[in-house]
Amino acid sequence: xxxxxxxxGPVISATLSAALLAGCPSSTPSAVTPTAKPSGxxxxxxxxxxxxxxxxxxxxxSDVPGATPTPSGLPSTPDTSSxxxxxxxxxxxxxxxxxxxxxxxxxxxxxxxxxxxxTLTVTTQVGSYALNxxxxxxxxxITASKVGxxxxxxxxxxxxxxxxxxxxxxxxxxxxxxxxxxxxDAPEVVSFTPAKDATGVDANTAFTLTFSEPVNxxxxxxxxxxxxxxxxxxxGTLSDTDSYMLTxxxxxxxxxxxxxTYDSKRDDGAVANTATVVRNSAxxxxxxxxxxxxxxNNNQTVTFTPRPGVRLPTxxxxxxxxxxxxxxxxxxxxxxxxxxxxxxxxxxxPAQVGRAGYRFTVAADTGAPVVSAITGLSGGDVAxxxxxxxRVQFNEPMHLFPANYGGxxxxxxxxxxxxxxxxxxxxxxxxxxxxxxxxxxxxxTTSQAGVSFLTDPTRSxxxxxxxxxxxxxxxxxxxIGNLIWVKAGAAITDPAGNPVTTSNNLHLRSGRVI
Numbered sequence: 001x002x003x004x005x006x007x008x009g010p011v012i013s014a015t016l017s018a019a020l021l022a023g024c025p026s027s028t029p030s031a032v033t034p035t036a037k038p039s040g041x042x043x044x045x046x047x048x049x050x051x052x053x054x055x056x057x058x059x060x061x062s063d064v065p066g067a068t069p070t071p072s073g074l075p076s077t078p079d080t081s082s083x084x085x086x087x088x089x090x091x092x093x094x095x096x097x098x099x100x101x102x103x104x105x106x107x108x109x110x111x112x113x114x115x116x117x118x119t120l121t122v123t124t125q126v127g128s129y130a131l132n133x134x135x136x137x138x139x140x141x142i143t144a145s146k147v148g149x150x151x152x153x154x155x156x157x158x159x160x161x162x163x164x165x166x167x168x169x170x171x172x173x174x175x176x177x178x179x180x181x182x183x184x185d186a187p188e189v190v191s192f193t194p195a196k197d198a199t200g201v202d203a204n205t206a207f208t209l210t211f212s213e214p215v216n217x218x219x220x221x222x223x224x225x226x227x228x229x230x231x232x233x234x235x236g237t238l239s240d241t242d243s244y245m246l247t248x249x250x251x252x253x254x255x256x257x258x259x260x261t262y263d264s265k266r267d268d269g270a271v272a273n274t275a276t277v278v279r280n281s282a283x284x285x286x287x288x289x290x291x292x293x294x295x296x297n298n299n300q301t302v303t304f305t306p307r308p309g310v311r312l313p314t315x316x317x318x319x320x321x322x323x324x325x326x327x328x329x330x331x332x333x334x335x336x337x338x339x340x341x342x343x344x345x346x347x348x349x350p351a352q353v354g355r356a357g358y359r360f361t362v363a364a365d366t367g368a369p370v371v372s373a374i375t376g377l378s379g380g381d382v383a384x385x386x387x388x389x390x391r392v393q394f395n396e397p398m399h400l401f402p403a404n405y406g407g408x409x410x411x412x413x414x415x416x417x418x419x420x421x422x423x424x425x426x427x428x429x430x431x432x433x434x435x436x437x438x439x440x441x442x443x444x445t446t447s448q449a450g451v452s453f454l455t456d457p458t459r460s461x462x463x464x465x466x467x468x469x470x471x472x473x474x475x476x477x478x479x480i481g482n483l484i485w486v487k488a489g490a491a492i493t494d495p496a497g498n499p500v501t502t503s504n505n506l507h508l509r510s511g512r513v514i
Contacts, residue, residue: 083114084158084169086131090124090144091174093182097127101146101173101183108155111135134158134169144173149183150190150212150347180354186341187211187333188354192326196348196358203312203362206305207291207326212347214299216334221293223328224304225284225404226312228258229359230323244322246315247497256497258313258322258410284329285410286310289403299336309459311397313410314362316496321364327357365496370395370506374486376513377463378478388466388478390427392486392509397459400495410495424489425464429482430510442487482513 090101100123107118114133122129134140136158145151158169174182191210194201209220228244244258291304315321327345334340344354373393400410426442466478478484488507492500500507 082136082160083132084134084136084161086134086140086142086156086158086169086171087166088129088142088170088172089127089175090129090172091127091182092149093174093179093184093186095175097124098146098183099124099126101127101129101144103129103131104143105131105134106141106143107135108139108141111138136160142171144183146183148213149185150188152181152183153349154181180344184341185335185339187213187215187335187339187345188341188347189345190347192346192358194360196360198360200363201360203314203365204306204310205312206303208301208303209326210297210301211335214297214336216336216338216340217293217295217299217302219331219333219340220302220328221288223331223333224288224291224293225327225329226286227284227325227327227357228322229325229357246313246320246322247317248315248493248495249497284327284402284404285312285324286402287329287404307403308457309397309401310403311400311495312362313400314365314496316364316366316498318364321361323359323361325357325359365494366498367396367494368498368501369398369492369494370501371486371488371509374484374509374511376478376482376484376511378480378482378513389463390425390466390484390486391461391463392425392488394460394462394494394500396494398462398492398494399459401459424491426487426489428485429478430485442485478513480513483510484513485510 086105090098090103092098102121102123104119104121105113107113112118112135113120113131120131120133122131131140131142139155139157141153141155143151143153152173154171154173156169156171161168172178172181188211189209190212193208194205207224207226230244246256246258248256288304290307290310292307294303294305295301296303312324313322330342332340332342333345343356346355346358348355348358371392372395375391375393377389377391402410428442486509488500490499490502490507494500
């Protein structure tokens, strides 16, 4: 018995903690550790060597110790009523379990893990992980990350698990039960401006998107789009009545309807039967043709800046402000290596599932448009008609045309500047400046058919032709140097519904013919 204890002494001392060896004698004779492996014949026991196993030594029939003893400072029997194990698997979007994923638990608020810290980090093996000693009843943030893949986050309040069931306190990333949290090598938008659900966004804002990795820039530029997202309060059958109503009036004097709406799957990831906003079209209001794209961060970040004349329709009434959504048109967004995704492009936060887009609300436009300049253009009579024109410059866009809609105006937006509203301009022709012009002199109205914005990509300049039978231009046309006065009628409004400024006669302007 003495010989066996002496030979196994190094094994015991290597596995037991100092605390468990406290019951051993304070000194051990040198003969306890032999210089050579003992022979099969027992020698005389060294003096001072205990004849009985010390405290904690396996007893007869237990030559090989069992489980590793509890480390110093921890109870030998864990308090399972206040501690729990959080466990799960980490899987990619192809169903493959991932090794080498760093999983960190962070206690949010009071409480610590059994290691005395509010943080515990482990690494997956065969796709599995376990965070032992988690405090029950505390909210714990679980973060899983691996180089080259977008990190994932989930939270849990672990429950006491006396039975040790693997179905309790299970937090998995991916797999059949949690596919939305699967790791993926496909690119995702991980940050962006304007922010999700932002309000008061400038109607002329730029959009910046940062992806989880460098991407195929052409894919992104081809697919980028801005959709109308509401608000629409009439659920049910999709119809024209579900379109969003703005303050601006159409040509017939009825409230303008913003007929552009967006696909339900771009409603923050909602599917058609659960969408909270009713839409009647999948047509985006603007796409990348209305923006210039600038790339940075090794083709991982892009900023889309509106081109001249591009502005999101808004309203003067704060209760009627439209919502818009940033999303992508159908098609894959590939990374630099060619791996792509065709939906759920946006991870609006690490703790949320992938979404097809995100919403924001534009700011109200309460500024009234001002006539800033006029110019007369003389072209002379041509084949019984003439090419005389008057160009009126405003201080803001007066008509909106989305580039992706073939040049067709947004329904109802900017209607006061359409051909049917050109009659709200009056003009007078003066040979010389005689100190002003009275309203009575502004007897001629502009053409009902010759209005055009084609001379100005910002849509802040309107140009109209003068009819040949107009009493101020008939037969003779304009003469270079003539002074022309123009009055813009109050019925002319900007796309937000603000009527033209009439105070201080700012709607009256003069300019010479060139």
